[in-house]
Amino acid sequence: VQLQASGGGLVQAGGSLRLSCAASGRTFSSYFMGWFRQAPGKEREFVATISGSGGSTYYADSVKGRFTISRDNAKNTVYLQMSSLKPEDTAVYYCAGTRSGIVVRKESYAYWGQGTQVTVSS
Numbered sequence: 001v002q003l004q005a006s007g008g009g010l011v012q013a014g015g016s017l018r019l020s021c022a023a024s025g026r027t028f029s030s031y032f033m034g035w036f037r038q039a040p041g042k043e044r045e046f047v048a049t050i051s052g053s054g055g056s057t058y059y060a061d062s063v064k065g066r067f068t069i070s071r072d073n074a075k076n077t078v079y080l081q082m083s084s085l086k087p088e089d090t091a092v093y094y095c096a097g098t099r100s101g102i103v104v105r106k107e108s109y110a111y112w113g114q115g116t117q118v119t120v121s122s
Helices: none
Strands: 003-006 009-012 017-023 032-038 045-050 057-059 067-072 077-082 091-098 116-121
Touching (some): 003 091, 032 067, 045 067, 057 067
Parallel strands (some): 009 116
Antiparallel strands (some): 017 077, 032 091, 045 057, 091 116
């Protein structure tokens, strides 16, 4: 599966942004999808993941209650709705796909999009 992330930009602290990740292929619903982020000088870290049906989700503690992951299998797209954004949310955000289940390790994801920059100003 090929992934294309979009929707990043510059937003003020407290604002909202929605990221999208469009996937190619006819088997999108068979993939668990995740969002990761990487700030300058830091390791890529897990943000959220969702099951193929969309019925199960899991979040990093740092974004729980502020971010929502969802998917539309008819459109082959996964979303990350981000609210109450903080300057520490500034990073390049990547979408990724796996068939390994609800997993948080980046090594478990075989498919990656190119990343989209999110910058939160204080």
